[in-house]
Amino acid sequence: MKKSLFKCSKGKCQNPAIIHQKYSGLHLCEPHFIEDVERKVKKEIRKQWLIERGDTIAVAMSGGKDSSSLLYLLKKIFHSRTDLEFISIAVDEGIKGFRSVTLRNAEKIAKDLGVELFSFSFKKEFGFTLDEIAAKGFEQAPCTFCGVLRRKVIDRKAKELGATKVATAHNLDDEVQTILINYIRGDIARLSRLRGRRNEFVPRIKPLRGVPEKEVALYALVAGIPISTVQCPYVKLSFRFTVKRMLNEFEMKHPGTKYSLMRGYERMSEFLPKEGRELLKCERCGEASASIICKACEIVERMRDGKN
Ligand SMILES: [Zn+2]
Ligand SMILES: [Zn+2]
Incomplete structure (x- = not known):
């Protein structure tokens, strides 16, 4: 980590800063940075009423920085809540040279934190x-298929495992990207779904929604995850x-763009x-679906028929 010449901006704190948040104008030392991230996560949880008494929370784990930090943060924030139960779900998509590596990491973290x-x-x-x-070379990027199928497995398994919430590790950057993608496509249905809950599925919660991606990475680093x-x-x-x-280019030239997009969307979402x-x-x-044949089954059929 780079040693900064700046001192922490919090009160009388004299510690050296480890980060400069351009969007807030603050320089933060390690303890104050950790506090800031945890404050943002708690605020998001309160704001969305994300966690209720007696919840069994299934954390979708990939073993990357976001989901690893999420599991760590949830266990840390709720360590005294004996009414809550945490489990984790990992999905191996079958991506050679990539997923097997991150899944090993997921196993290690879950074990260290005592989560099944x-x-x-x-x-x-x-x-x-x-x-x-x-390998089929369909027109859409593999990520499109992957997203649909991952969601399907996580939803189905969370339900089977008796989870009452699924926590995903989407950070501020992920959320704002999704908002912008849907603006570009004018996809009103997806834009309204981004906030709403549907009873048929295990409700999804996104506790890292207010934390920028870079800060999730820095948090993982300083927390030793x-x-x-x-x-x-x-x-x-x-x-x-x-x-x-x-x-990222916008954010560099105009700090605060990502938070501004998020707030803008929240104001607008009341009118969706x-x-x-x-x-x-x-x-x-037989599972809940927006169409007669769900997206996942559609992909299964495309793979079987070899159509593209
Ligand atoms: Zn400080
Ligand atoms: Zn189906």
């Missing part, structure tokens, strides 16, 4: 890996990746239509 980890795979659930999907830095080989093919780069459409039952798997 349940592992599943695309191969077992659907009969094929993400590498096999990518082992993280794997291997990147998914498919990421660069996605539309999201372009949006991510663009947002409430999702009134009844969910159907997928004809193939």
Whole structure:
């Protein structure tokens, strides 16, 4: 870590700063930075009423910096809440040279934190890996398929395991990217879904929603959470990746852009239509779905028919 010439801006604190938050104008030392991240997580949990008495919370674990920090933070914040139970779910998409590495990390972290980890795979659930999907050369980026199938496995397994909430590690950057992607596409339904809850699924909570990606990484580093830095080989093919780069450039030139986009969306979301459409039952798997055949089953059929 770079030694900073700046002192921490908090009160009379004389510690050297480890971060300069351009968007807030603050320089923060290690303890004050940790406090700041944890404050943001607690605020998000309060704001969204994310955790209720007696909850069993399934944390979706990939073993990367975000989900590892999330599990660590939840265990730390709620260590005295004996009414809560934490479990973790990992999904092996079948991405050679990538997922096996991060999954080993997920296993280690879950074990260190005393949380049971349940592992599943695309191969077992659907009969094929993400590498096999990518090899088909469909028009859409592999990430599109991966997102749908991951969500499906996590939803299904969380329910089977008796979880009452699923916690995902989406950080500020992820959320703001999703908002912008949906603005660009004018996807009103997805924009309203981003906040709402649907009763048919185990409700999803995103405690890291208010923390910038860089700060999640720095938090993991200072908290001594082992993280794997291997990147998914498919990421660069996605539309999201372009949006991510663009947002980072905005943030560099105009600090505060990401928070501003988030606040703007929150103000606007009051005017978005409430999702009134009844969910159907997928004809193939019988699970709740927005269409007659759910997105996951659609992918399974495409893989079987070899259509692209
Ligand atoms: Zn300080
Ligand atoms: Zn289905």
